[in-house]
Amino acid sequence: QVQLVESGGGLVQAGDSLRVSCEASARTFGSYNMGWFRQAPGKEREFVAAITRSGSSTHYADSVKGRFTISRDNAKNTVYLQMNSLKPEDTAVYYCARRDDRAYTPFSDLASYDSWGQGTQVTVSS
Numbered sequence: 001q002v003q004l005v006e007s008g009g010g011l012v013q014a015g016d017s018l019r020v021s022c023e024a025s026a027r028t029f030g031s032y033n034m035g036w037f038r039q040a041p042g043k044e045r046e047f048v049a050a051i052t053r054s055g056s057s058t059h060y061a062d063s064v065k066g067r068f069t070i071s072r073d074n075a076k077n078t079v080y081l082q083m084n085s086l087k088p089e090d091t092a093v094y095y096c097a098r099r100d101d102r103a104y105t106p107f108s109d110l111a112s113y114d115s116w117g118q119g120t121q122v123t124v125s126s
Helices: none
Strands: 002-007 010-013 019-025 034-039 046-051 056-059 069-075 080-083 092-099 111-116 120-125
Touching: 002 092, 010 019, 019 092, 034 069, 034 080, 034 120, 046 069, 046 080, 056 069, 056 120
Parallel strands: 010 120
Antiparallel strands: 002 019, 019 080, 034 046, 034 092, 046 056, 069 080, 092 111, 092 120
């Protein structure tokens, strides 16, 4: 069982940038596709971004495309989400997740992820 620990959340103003990180405990980190999701109060958890094992391919929700960048460092067992031009509607708890290596559904499919971190709060004030 892998442990995922997010960090880097905080309170920022609209237009600011923030980078959140997720460190995995497993040495097999580089064998898995990874994703970021977020959940705002009263809303369902939603897909934000995903990255393939080697980092060669990335996927984004339309709402963050062009503003957020997902990346990974397999030597450090860490996946990052760089968030630029933040908006108040980006306020949410951000979760990283490990995708089941047998999954064949779209990367945005929440059910295809089998391990989750505890989340980190990102608050964007207007």
